[in-house]
Amino acid sequence: MTHIITSLCLRDNGCSDVCPVESINAGTPVEEFPTYYIDASTCIDCGACVPECPFHAIYPEDEVPAAYKAIGGELINEVGLAGEYNGKSHHGETVALSTTRALATGEVVDLRKAIQENRRFYS
Numbered sequence: 001m002t003h004i005i006t007s008l009c010l011r012d013n014g015c016s017d018v019c020p021v022e023s024i025n026a027g028t029p030v031e032e033f034p035t036y037y038i039d040a041s042t043c044i045d046c047g048a049c050v051p052e053c054p055f056h057a058i059y060p061e062d063e064v065p066a067a068y069k070a071i072g073g074e075l076i077n078e079v080g081l082a083g084e085y086n087g088k089s090h091h092g093e094t095v096a097l098s099t100t101r102a103l104a105t106g107e108v109v110d111l112r113k114a115i116q117e118n119r120r121f122y123s
């Protein structure tokens with residue numbers, strides 16, 4: 001199995017700092033791959049990245065929510081969305097994204113498409 005970074009990712013980068021096998025990389029080009037991604041061929045499923053994510057974006061593959069219920073106000077980050085996000089990474093570097101959308105309170109979204117996107121990035 002592997003862990004999966006979902007579209008709740010806003011490129012904080014703290015996850016890649018703690019990964020013991022360097023399985024986590026920033027998507028590039030950002031317009032096509034707007035989040036970070038985990039290489040399923042090297043991930044050892046240790047779970048160290050999960051608590052590092054301030055956006056709670058990382059799940060074991062078999063626990064990625066098909067029906068994620070939004071708290072309200074959190075952003076999803078996917079190709080095809082047009083909302084702006086300007087923030088800071090774990091290291092204080094500027095993060096500027098143009099592929100986000102704020103979720104409404106109680107809105108339900110399927111985060112499982114991230115499974116294929118993680119694999120596509122490394123294919």
Ligand code: SF4
Nearest residue numbers: 019043044046047049
């Ligand atoms: S679960 Fe462990 S090995 Fe896999 S990406 Fe996260 S930190 Fe790296």
